[in-house]
Amino acid sequence: MVSQKIPILGIGLPVYNGxxxxxxKLNRYYYKHLMTxxxxxxxxxxxIEQ
Structure with missing residues (x-):
């Protein structure tokens, strides 16, 4: 399979994998901020309770 490279966030990624x-990435980012x-x-x- 020939994978074209597309620039996402400055990273060349295979299209089918993008x-x-x-x-x-979004899940990790979202999870991190959810914890915050x-x-x-x-x-x-x-x-408030004090």
Whole structure:
């Protein structure tokens, strides 16, 4: 299979693999920020309860 290279975020990726790669990246990014948001929410709740 000849894979064309497409520039995504400065990285040449196989077209057929691009979508999965982006989903993985987004999931990781989203997960990381979800943890941050939960942490911030916890701090806010603790501040209010004091």
């Amino acid at each position: 979508e999965q790669f982006i989903k993985k 948001l939960k942490f911030l929410l916890l701090i806010i709740v603790l501040q």
